[in-house]
Structures are given as C-alpha cells and as structure tokens.
Amino acid sequence: MTAHTAFRRLISTTLAFLSLATASSLPAQEQQGSRYLAAPFLPILDSGDASAFPVADNRQAAPIHFDAADATVVRIAAEALAADIQRVTGTAAQASSTAPAADSQPILIGTLGQSPLIDSLVKSGQLDVSAVAGEWEAYTASVVKNPLPGIAKALVIAGSDRRGTAFGVFALSEAMGVSPWYWWGDIPTKQREQVFVASGTHVQPSPGVKYRGIFLNDEDWGLQPWAAKTFEPETGNIGPRTYAKIFELLLRLQSNIIWPAMHEFPVHTTPFYLDPRNPAVADDYAIVISTSHHEPMLRNSHEYDEGELGPYNYWTHRDTIYKFWEERVKETAGYENMYTIGLRGRTDQGMLAPEGTTIAQKAAMIQNQIIPDQRQMLADHVNPDPSRVPQIFIPYKETLVQYQAGLELPDDVTILWPDDNHGYIRQLPTAAERQRSGGSGVYYHLSYWGVPRSYLWLCTTPPGMTRVEMMKAWDFEAHRMWLVNVGDLKPHEIGTEFFLRLARDPESFRDFDQHAYLAEWAARDFSPENAKAIADILEEYYRLNIVTRPEQLNLKQTRFDSTGALGHGDQASARLQALAALTAQANALYETLPANQQAAFYQLILFPIRAADLTNQKVLLAERSRLWAEQGRAAANQVAAQAQEADDALRAEIAFCNTKNADGKWNYMFNPMDTSELPRWAHETQSIFLPANTASYEAPAAAGLGVAIEGAANTLAPDTTGQLPPFRRATDRSRFIDIFNTGTDPFTWTATPSAPWVTLSQSSGTADTRLSVSIDWASAPKNPIQTATIAIEAAGATRTVALTVHPQPELDLATLPAHLLDYGQLKIKATSYAERRDSADSTGWRRVSQSNASGDGMELQPVTAASLDPAALPADAPALTYTFHAFEPGPVSIEVRCLPTHRITSDHPGLRYAISVNGEEPQILDLHANEYTPAWNANTLRAYSAGLSQHDLENAGLQTITIQMVDPGLILDQIVVKPTSGTN
Numbered sequence: 006m007t008a009h010t011a012f013r014r015l016i017s018t019t020l021a022f023l024s025l026a027t028a029s030s031l032p033a034q035e036q037q038g039s040r041y042l043a044a045p046f047l048p049i050l051d052s053g054d055a056s057a058f059p060v061a062d063n064r065q066a067a068p069i070h071f072d073a074a075d076a077t078v079v080r081i082a083a084e085a086l087a088a089d090i091q092r093v094t095g096t097a098a099q100a101s102s103t104a105p106a107a108d109s110q111p112i113l114i115g116t117l118g119q120s121p122l123i124d125s126l127v128k129s130g131q132l133d134v135s136a137v138a139g140e141w142e143a144y145t146a147s148v149v150k151n152p153l154p155g156i157a158k159a160l161v162i163a164g165s166d167r168r169g170t171a172f173g174v175f176a177l178s179e180a181m182g183v184s185p186w187y188w189w190g191d192i193p194t195k196q197r198e199q200v201f202v203a204s205g206t207h208v209q210p211s212p213g214v215k216y217r218g219i220f221l222n223d224e225d226w227g228l229q230p231w232a233a234k235t236f237e238p239e240t241g242n243i244g245p246r247t248y249a250k251i252f253e254l255l256l257r258l259q260s261n262i263i264w265p266a267m268h269e270f271p272v273h274t275t276p277f278y279l280d281p282r283n284p285a286v287a288d289d290y291a292i293v294i295s296t297s298h299h300e301p302m303l304r305n306s307h308e309y310d311e312g313e314l315g316p317y318n319y320w321t322h323r324d325t326i327y328k329f330w331e332e333r334v335k336e337t338a339g340y341e342n343m344y345t346i347g348l349r350g351r352t353d354q355g356m357l358a359p360e361g362t363t364i365a366q367k368a369a370m371i372q373n374q375i376i377p378d379q380r381q382m383l384a385d386h387v388n389p390d391p392s393r394v395p396q397i398f399i400p401y402k403e404t405l406v407q408y409q410a411g412l413e414l415p416d417d418v419t420i421l422w423p424d425d426n427h428g429y430i431r432q433l434p435t436a437a438e439r440q441r442s443g444g445s446g447v448y449y450h451l452s453y454w455g456v457p458r459s460y461l462w463l464c465t466t467p468p469g470m471t472r473v474e475m476m477k478a479w480d481f482e483a484h485r486m487w488l489v490n491v492g493d494l495k496p497h498e499i500g501t502e503f504f505l506r507l508a509r510d511p512e513s514f515r516d517f518d519q520h521a522y523l524a525e526w527a528a529r530d531f532s533p534e535n536a537k538a539i540a541d542i543l544e545e546y547y548r549l550n551i552v553t554r555p556e557q558l559n560l561k562q563t564r565f566d567s568t569g570a571l572g573h574g575d576q577a578s579a580r581l582q583a584l585a586a587l588t589a590q591a592n593a594l595y596e597t598l599p600a601n602q603q604a605a606f607y608q609l610i611l612f613p614i615r616a617a618d619l620t621n622q623k624v625l626l627a628e629r630s631r632l633w634a635e636q637g638r639a640a641a642n643q644v645a646a647q648a649q650e651a652d653d654a655l656r657a658e659i660a661f662c663n664t665k666n667a668d669g670k671w672n673y674m675f676n677p678m679d680t681s682e683l684p685r686w687a688h689e690t691q692s693i694f695l696p697a698n699t700a701s702y703e704a705p706a707a708a709g710l711g712v713a714i715e716g717a718a719n720t721l722a723p724d725t726t727g728q729l730p731p732f733r734r735a736t737d738r739s740r741f742i743d744i745f746n747t748g749t750d751p752f753t754w755t756a757t758p759s760a761p762w763v764t765l766s767q768s769s770g771t772a773d774t775r776l777s778v779s780i781d782w783a784s785a786p787k788n789p790i791q792t793a794t795i796a797i798e799a800a801g802a803t804r805t806v807a808l809t810v811h812p813q814p815e816l817d818l819a820t821l822p823a824h825l826l827d828y829g830q831l832k833i834k835a836t837s838y839a840e841r842r843d844s845a846d847s848t849g850w851r852r853v854s855q856s857n858a859s860g861d862g863m864e865l866q867p868v869t870a871a872s873l874d875p876a877a878l879p880a881d882a883p884a885l886t887y888t889f890h891a892f893e894p895g896p897v898s899i900e901v902r903c904l905p906t907h908r909i910t911s912d913h914p915g916l917r918y919a920i921s922v923n924g925e926e927p928q929i930l931d932l933h934a935n936e937y938t939p940a941w942n943a944n945t946l947r948a949y950s951a952g953l954s955q956h957d958l959e960n961a962g963l964q965t966i967t968i969q970m971v972d973p974g975l976i977l978d979q980i981v982v983k984p985t986s987g988t989n
Contacts, residue, residue: 021391031800039520041513042529044893047146049180053201058148058160059110060181060200066098067089067160069112072120073102076167078256082174083252089178091192092187107155114162116170123163126152134159136208139214139602140165141752142261143175147206160202165211167290168261175257176209177202184530185257188250190498190609191531191667193601213479216343216446216486217508218255218262219494219501220297222453223461223690225272227493230673232420233272242275245282251494252290256747258505262293262343267300269307270649276305278333288340290932295343295488296450298399298423299353302330302344302379303337306351306786318357319348319375327378343395343486346379346418347371347404355403364403368412380415394440397425397486397652399448402936405431409911418484420445424479425936426453426943428466429905432610434483435912438460444485447478453498457942459690460556463613464497468548469519469855469906471504472959473976475908477868479511496613499526499543503600519855520544530609531602538594539610544855545587546614549580549652551948556693560946569715569730569741569961575627584618591615606666612675619658620693623649627697634700636720637711639744640773645699652697671854710754710799714806715740716828726794727806730927732827733892734812735821737777742806744797746773754799762786763793763808775811782808787814811892822963824889826897826982833887835863835977839965848970849883849974850977857904857978858948871912875929882919883970887980894958896985897922901930902954905944906931917971923955926938929971930954949978955985 050057059830060067066091070483071083083100087173090098115123117138126132131152137143143165152159162177164170181200184192214644221228224243226925232240240246243266246735255263265277277283277294279294296303309329313324334344348356348371376398383391392415399421400408403695414420420438422445424430434445449471452461461909487508491497503522507514520540527539532539553565567577579833591614598606626648656677663672688695712846714729721727729740746752755769756776762785764776778795785791792811796803824833836852843849848870863885873882891897908915919927930952934940944950958964966980 018861023645024811025460039525039529042525043266047180047207048132048203050201050203051197052199053203056148057157057206059205059206060112060160060177060199060202060627061098062092062201064096065092066096066104066110067112069098069100069114070105071102071114072122072598075120075170076291077176077289078121078167078171078413079116081253082171082256086112086114086174086178089181089183089194090200092183093181093197094200105153105156105159109156110158110240111156112160112162112623114165114170118460119167121165123161126161127163133206134162134163134165136210137163137165137169140169141211141937142166142169142172143209143211144169144176145206145208146177147738148172148202148204157752164606166223167601169578171256171291172259173209175259179257185254185502185872186498186530186605186609189254189495190530191605192672193605200675212259212509213448213507213511214487216293216488217260217262217505218293218295219260219489219505219789220264220448220488220490221251221266221494222264222297222490222492222963223452224266224274224493225268226461226678227495227674227676228266229268229272230676231671235672235674241278241782244275244280245286246733248283249286251294252287254321255292256290256501259509260505261291261844262295262486262488264295264297264300265289266298267307275731276308276461277306278303278336279308284337284340290956293341293343293395294928295397296345298345298404299349299351301346301348302333302382302560303342304330304333307350311351316357317351319370320357320359320362321380323374324955327382330379331382331386334386338387342398344383345399346396348375348397349401349404357500364407364410368407368410370413371407372412379919383532391415395419396443397421397446400432401448403550404723408820415443416441417443419443421448421486421488422446422472422483423448424450425941425945426450426455428470428474429907429945430478431936433478433483439482439606440912445483446488447483447487448490449473449475449504449669450490451497451504452490454690454732455936456562457946458557460554461492461690462615463550463554464500465550465554465617466500467519467551467855468500468503468522469517469861470551470851471500472507472514472517472519473853473856473862473864473904475504475507476511476514477704479972480868481909484511491675495671496608498609499523502526504757507871513560517854524756531598531606534592535598538590541589542591542594542610542614544581546610546617547855548683549583549587549858550617553947555617556625556690557946558620558691559698564628565625567625567632568713568718570718574715574741576667577629581621581625581643584621588614588618589962593604607666608662608671612658612666614657616655618887619651619655625696627699630700630702631698632718633745633838634702634859636713636745637704637709637747638773639702639704639749641700641702641704642746642769645697645701648697648699672701703750706750707748708750709753710797710802710804711743711745711747712804712806713745713795715742721804721806723802723804723927727804729806729808732808732810733812733825733827734780734782735816735818735890735892736825736827737780737782738827739777740808742776742778742795742797744770744774744776748800752800757796757798758793759795760791763795765795775901778808781810785812786811787812802838813892821890822888824887824892826889826964829983831982833889834859834861834979835885835979836861837887838863838885839888842869842881842884842886844848844879844881844883850885850970853976854974856982858902859978862904862976862978865970865973870970870973872917873970875917875919875927875971878919878927878969878971885968885977887966888963889966891958891961891964891983893984894957896957898967898983898985899954899956900947900981900983901954901968902978903932903951903979904978905934905941905948905950906974906976908972909974913972913974915972916950916974918952918975919969919971920952920954921967922958922970923957924967926970927967928954933974
C-alpha cells in the first residue's frame with residue numbers, strides 16, 4: 006500500500022468516525038454513518054452547541070461569500086449551495102462576492118492561490134491547509150474562530166484547486182440532504198429546521214482515480230430527442246443548458262471529465278464544439294473535455310465531410326486530416342482538455358488504409374506518423390512540451406490488436422484500457438507498462454451498441470460485477486482515468502453513481518457488500534425505513550436481469566427452457582413468476598411511499614422493473630405460443646394474446662414514463678425509435694420494441710387430448726408411453742405432466758395412477774392443466790426400484806405415462822451432503838464449498854458480493870498474485886473443495902462457470918484452473934476467450950464463461966471436486982455436474 010493510499014484510507018476512516026461521534030442529535034437511523042457514501046461528507050447536526058457552525062438557524066441562513074477573482078465554478082457552487090440551503094430549510098440564503106458583513110457568521114469558500122480571501126486566512130495562520138495544499142482536487146472544511154475583523158465564527162471551505170473547492174461545497178450540500186440526483190432523478194430533499202456543521206477541521210484528500218467521468222453515447226435513443234424537444238427546444242439539440250445540468254451532476258458526484266454526446270444516426274447530435282457555448286459552459290463548471298476512441302484531437306469524426314474533403318485516410322489525405330485536427334487544437338488550446346490520440350475509422354470502424362495493409366503497417370503508421378503529427382499540433386498551439394499536455398490512447402477493438410503488434414507510445418501518454426463492451430476488461434498493464442509516466446486507466450461500459458447483441462435500454466449490470474473489474478484495475482495501478490459509457494444517462498443513474506463513487510475512493514470498496522451499498526443509497530435518496538426493502542428489490546432486479554438482459558431475450562442462445570429438458574423444471578415459468586413477484590413487491594412499496602417520493606421511485610426503480618417484467622412476458626409468452634402451436638394446443642392463441650397484452654402494457658408504461666411521471670419532465674427520454682427510420686442492421690437495437698413474435702394457430706373444433714411431459718418438448722404420441730424423469734426418496738422432487746385440449750370444443754380429462762403411493766395434484770379437470778406428480782414416501786414400497794403408470798383419458802383417447810421410483814431405504818438421509826446428483830444436472834454455488842485451502846502467503850479464494858450471474862462468487866485474491874506452473878502445482882496451491890452424492894457411478898461432465906473475464910495482462914498465460922475428482926490427476930482448463938470468437942459471444946450473452954471437463958465416478962456415494970488456482974483473475978460462479986450416461 007502506498008503512503009498516499011494509506012493516508013486516504015486514514016482520512017476516510019477518520020471522517021466516518023467524526024460523523025458518528027458528532028451526530029448525537031440525529032435520528033437513530035441516521036447515526037449509523039455511511040460505509041460507502043461517507044468519503045465526501047461533512048458531519049451535519051440538527052442542533053449544535055456554541056462550537057458548531059450554524060448553516061441555517063432560527064430561520065436565518067449563513068451568508069455565503071467567495072472571491073470575484075476565483076474560478077467561475079466557485080461562484081456556481083456558491084450559488085448552488087444557497088439554493089440547496091433553501092431546499093433543505095426553506096430559508097433563503099445569499100451568495101455574494103462582496104466582503105462579509107461584520108457580526109455575521111458566514112460561509113467562506115475559495116481556492117488556494119486563486120482566492121485572496123482564503124489566502125489571507127492561510128497567511129495569518131487561521132486556516133491550516135497543509136493536508137491539501139498542492140494536492141489534486143482535495144479540500145478542507147474548518148470552523149474558524151475570528152477569521153475576519155468583527156466576525157466571531159465562519160465555516161471555511163478551501164480547495165486545493167478549483168474543482169476541489171466545488172467538491173467541498175457540494176459535499177456540504179449532500180451532507181445536508183440534497184441528493185446529487187435532486188434534478189436528474191427528481192429526488193425530494195429531506196427537510197430540516199436547522200443545519201449545523203460540527204466544529205473542527207474536516208479533510209477530504211485527493212481522489213483515488215485522477216480523472217473520473219462519463220461518456221454520453223448512442224444518445225439518439227433518449228437524451229438527444231429529450232433535449233431537443235422537451236428541455237432545450239430553443240437549441241433543438243443537446244446544447245449548453247443540457248450540458249450545464251450534466252456538469253452540475255458530475256460535480257455533485259465528485260467527478261471531472263466527460264466525453265460529450267457525438268452520435269449521428271439516425272438523429273444527428275450537434276458535435277460539441279460546433280456550438281461555442283458548450284466548451285464555455287464546460288470551462289465554467291471546470292469539467293475536463295475529452296473525446297471517444299474515434300474522435301482524435303477533440304474532433305468529432307462526423308464533422309469530417311468525405312464528400313468535400315475526401316476519404317478519411319491518412320495514407321492518401323494526410324494534409325487534409327492534419328488541418329482538420331489542427332483547427333480544433335487551436336480552438337481548444339485555452340481550455341482544460343484531455344486529447345485522444347491515434348486514429349480509428351470515422352464511423353467507429355477500423356482505420357482506412359490501402360488494400361492489403363497489414364496490422365503491423367497500420368501500427369507503424371500510428372506510431373511513426375500520426376501520433377508525432379498530433380503531438381506537433383500540441384507543441385505548436387498548446388504547450389511547447391507536449392508531454393505536459395494530457396493525452397490518452399484507447400486501444401479499443403482493432404486498435405488493441407495493433408498495440409499488441411508492437412505499437413509504441415510516448416511514455417507520457419495515458420493508455421485507457423477498454424473492457425470488451427460488456428463489462429469485462431480486456432487487458433490491464435504489465436509490470437513494464439505500469440512504469441510508464443503517463444499511467445493508464447479504464448474505459449468501461451454500462452450501455453453498448455454492438456455484437457453479439459446491444460444493450461442500450463435498461464441498466465442491468467450489478468454494481469458488484471462492476472466493482473470486481475474496477476478493483477482489479479485499481480490493484481494493477483490503472484487509475485489515471487476511469488470513464489464509463491452511460492448511454493443516455495437515464496435510466497443508468499444507479500450504475501453511474503456507483504462507478505463514480507468507486508473511482509473517488511476505491512479502497513472504501515475493498516470489502517464490498519452490494520446490499521449494504523444499495524441500502525445506503527436508498528436511505529439517502531428515499532428513507533432509512535425503506536432502505537432494506539429497496540435494496541432487496543434492486544438486488545433481485547440485477548440478479549434476474551444480468552442472467553439475460555431484456556434487450557437480448559429474443560436470441561436463441563438466451564432462451565429459457567420451458568419443457569424441463571435440462572432437469573430443472575420449467576425455467577421460463579419460474580423466471581416469469583420471479584419477475585412477477587418482484588414487480589408486485591415494488592408496486593406495493595410504491596403505493597406506500599409519500600407522494601413526493603413516487604416520481605423518483607418510479608423512474609429509478611419501478612419503471613426498470615416493470616419494463617423488464619413486461620419484456621420477459623412479451624418474449625417468453627410469445628415463445629410459449631410458438632411451442633404450443635407446434636404441440637397442437639388450442640390455447641396457443643390465448644398465450645399469444647397474453648404476449649401481445651404485455652407488449653401493449655410495455656408501450657403504455659413507456660408512455661407514462663415519458664408524459665405523466667414527474668409531470669412529463671422526461672418526455673422523449675424513453676421513446677422507442679420508429680424502426681422504419683433504421684436500416685435493417687440497426688433493428689436489433691430496437692428488438693424490445695418490435696412486435697411480439699407470436700404464433701397464429703387455428704385449432705380444430707373437435708376436442709382432443711394432448712399430453713406433454715417434463716423433459717420432452719414433443720407431445721406424447723397415441724401409441725407410445727411417456728417416461729417421466731426418475732423419482733428418488735433422497736431428493737423428493739415432484740414432476741409435471743401438461744394435459745391440454747387440441748380442439749376448441751370442451752373436454753373433460755381424468756388421470757389415474759396405477760399405484761396408491763403415486764400422488765397427483767388433481768385427478769380430473771375440464772381445462773388445460775399442469776399436473777404435478779409426486780410420491781407418498783410413507784406408503785411407497787421399500788424395495789429397491791418400483792415402477793408405475795398414469796393413465797390419462799379425454800375425448801375418447803388415452804395416454805400412458807410411466808415413472809420409476811428409487812426408494813433407496815439403505816441411505817441415511819441425515820448423513821447425505823447438501824448436494825445430490827439427480828436427474829439432469831447438479832448446480833453447486835461456488836460459495837458452497839466444503840473446504841478452502843490458502844497458500845502459505847495467504848493467496849486464496851475469497852467471497853465477493855454479487856460479482857457473478859447467480860450472485861456472490863469466489864475470487865482469487867490478491868489478483869496481483871503470480872500464476873502457478875500447472876505442470877508442478879505446489880502442495881499448498883489455493884484450492885476449493887466441493888462434495889456431492891452420486892446415486893450411481895459412471896461418467897460425468899463438470900462445467901465450471903466463472904465471470905467471463907479476460908486474462909489480466911498480456912504477460913499472463915491465460916485464465917487457467919486445475920480440476921480433479923476424488924484425487925485423480927488434475928486437468929488444466931483455460932477460460933480466456935478472445936473478443937469476437939464464438940466462445941466470447943456465448944460468454945457475454947449468458948454472463949459466464951465455462952470450462953468443461955470429463956470425469957468418471959468409480960463408485961456411487963460421496964464425491965469430491967477440487968478446484969485449484971493456476972492463474973489469478975478467475976471468479977467462480979457455479980459448478981455444474983451432469984451425468985453423461987445412465988439415469989443417475
């Protein structure tokens with residue numbers, strides 16, 4: 006741990022302690038402090054003694070003073086604080102650049118070296134800024150006695166730089182109870198009659214990550230039409246009013262950089278710099294402007310008119326492109342920027358080059374011509390020493406391949422490592438790369454348009470999954486810049502804040518609990534009384550939707566089996582039931598909320614839940630209608646109608662979200678595009694809004710008997726006997742039989758078992774029925790194996806279903822392990838290990854919160870541990886042991902599912918693990934999959950990678966699986982055991 010990191014942790018801990026120790030007048034639920042959101046906070050009291058500072062007391066607010074010579078953002082923050090004090094207390098506050106009046110108790114804010122007022126306090130010894138002076142974006146808040154003649158007390162907020170000052174002011178606002186999302190999320194402000202700041206000095210050190218921000222991308226979905234038609238019609242696009250609101254949000258979230266919106270299709274976003282008011286507003290708010298991976302030198306590549314300027318090809322049109330970039334460098338030289346260098350294609354494609362140009366030749370062009378040209382522009386117009394100008398190189402998609410082919414960068418350039426667009430970082434710096442003066446960072450996605458399937462709509466990446474990837478970046482010192490693609494910003498509020506909070510102080514997230522974080526967030530923005538309920542709801546929302554994102558439901562690879570063929574019953578029905586229960590839970594909470602919280606709860610929580618539920622209903626019920634039509638069920642059209650009802654309800658929900666919730670404030674933010682405006686290749690981004698793909702089935706009038714049994718997609722033919730999966734006393738599972746009418750005329754069915762110990766959920770009916778079949782073990786024979794049949798009759802026809810029962814009286818159920826290999830497959834959660842072994846240096850597997858598709862995972866920690874030699878694994882190689890009972894011997898396959906990460910650095914051999922069963926020789930498997938390969942496609946869609954090994958169980962009974970470390974970077978999710986022969 007570096008001294009800087011240790012200092013930051015110490016200060017964060019001290020602040021959390023001070024918040025608890027001084028908050029004696031707060032309600033009990035608020036005295037608990039904040040584990041993850043505390044870092045930028047100041048200790049606030051509802052009442053105070055003579056030593057505390059009264060921000061607002063007895064219907065009088067402290068005047069706020071700043072120096073006119075200070076940065077514009079200081080004035081903006083001061084005026085925002087005045088408005089926030091009034092939001093909280095109802096008492097008007099004034100912000101002014103004039104000297105404070107005698108006998109007042111003012112709030113004095115300013116930047117070291119830019120505010121004569123603050124500098125005079127430092128010079129006189131009345132303000133100690135030794136902890137923040139010369140630091141990056143640090144601040145101190147002190148209650149100072151007699152700071153100026155005639156003034157007995159003042160609250161002084163001083164920043165090490167202009168953003169540090171603004172962060173300190175907005176930290177006070179948030180501590181008082183103003184959510185960063187008060188405007189963008191319509192979060193109501195909790196009211197206080199009085200507000201005091203505890204006495205003493207409160208320090209917030211520099212952020213962990215230097216540059217922290219967002220990318221507004223694919224904004225043609227919502228942000229652009231909302232800005233153009235609802236919020237900023239005078240501009241008719243995303244303009245300075247919209248950016249001012251976004252920049253204020255970034256400051257409230259203690260972040261500092263943005264890649265502005267830049268899309269051109271199908272709705273054209275005005276490039277940021279084409280409206281000169283935009284960069285001026287950014288500078289006023291002290292927000293650093295950078296641009297995305299295909300917008301070098303702050304130039305939106307869509308500004309390049311190939312019809313006028315020729316191809317965007319540096320081989321053939323160097324002078325034209327050079328001038329195109331240089332114009333923007335001249336224009337922006339006076340602002341605080343982060344220049345993107347290198348070159349990709351104009352429309353987010355690979356760079357144009359003469360036919361036959363190799364990867365190595367492209368890399369050489371970037372290294373030897375393009376980057377030197379770009380740095381010459383910086384030397385000519387920004388700083389004679391270009392190494393003093395912040396620059397980033399983003400090895401995105403094919404550019405990473407060029408970098409891996411040997412492209413060398415100037416040492417001072419920051420490498421911004423991308424994820425694979427689905428939340429899994431492709432590569433982090435090697436030991437040699439960590440020595441570069443420019444350092445590195447990460448470009449991460451919460452939203453994406455591209456292969457294998459886009460997810461542009463709802464935010465469904467669990468915070469725990471983001472946390473494990475970004476903490477890996479932190480541990481590998483990729484902390485110069487973290488930037489996240491948030492699409493339209495809404496509805497990505499929770500994910501956006503989490504990412505930026507994590508970037509501010511990664512160490513406070515070292516031992517992370519996702520539920521605790523969500524509860525803290527909910528307590529802040531709603532109420533402590535509902536915090537647990539909201540956290541429960543959100544955890545279930547993430548758990549259900551990361552398995553298959555709503556935007557990806559209609560892909561074959563992500564369908565949920567409804568026939569029981571996988572040995573776990575009707576997955577589609579179970580999913581729909583879980584989503585329905587979640588929606589009912591959220592609906593019920595919504596109805597109990599105060600009226601002023603409902604708009605916020607709806608847009609942040611309830612709408613995504615309802616939208617996901619309805620999308621699943623639409624897709625899965627449409628799929629069911631097609632299956633039922635194939636099976637000849639007369640009810641297929643009824644299910645198709647239900648799918649259409651879900652589609653209609655989804656559109657109504659979107660209309661409500663746009664035009665009714667929050668009085669229509671967000672109209673057009675959630676509108677689906679008209680797919681007629683899109684080329685065919687772009688339709689998949691709107692797949693959730695395409696008509697439900699339902700079956701249209703014309704059933705005959707005459708009633709007929711149809712039977713489909715668990716484990717089979719086809720209906721039971723008249724002259725065949727169906728076979729249900731086996732029953733075992735040890736597992737005591739029920740099975741199902743679907744009985745249905747193949748015609749529209751009424752029918753009556755009966756079901757008769759051949760043995761009295763076969764129990765049916767009902768024995769007759771007049772409607773389609775899912776019949777549950779179970780065994781009465783108290784009366785079932787104790788002999789080894791029993792068979793029975795069920796005769797089903799209706800409409801003059803009979804179908805026979807056979808079943809096999811394994812009583813197994815020799816087994817002592819009390820001694821069996823928790824995991825039993827029954828029909829189909831056995832899933833063992835990675836956290837359900839029987840034994841854990843660490844190495845001598847304490848390297849080992851550790852539980853990590855909500856990191857995987859099924860919940861908590863097991864991560865090899867520290868991630869910086871060295872790989873092991875698979876040919877000579879040490880006796881203490883970190884290992885996890887799992888046990889299960891097999892009812893029969895025989896061959897099995899074992900699928901180890903993990904978070905679909907990539908090997909950590911280019912120096913890492915892979916993502917390997919060793920697996921053995923019952924002490925056999927370990928097998929070595931590698932889960933690393935290169936981007937765009939079939940394995941990677943599958944991994945991203947199902948949110949896990951899988952290693953498959955084959956083993957032979959020599960005997961029935963207790964079995965032991967051992968998984969040993971080979972490479973760090975693995976996060977285990979589940980172990981799935983499947984028999985490859987026999988019934989088991």
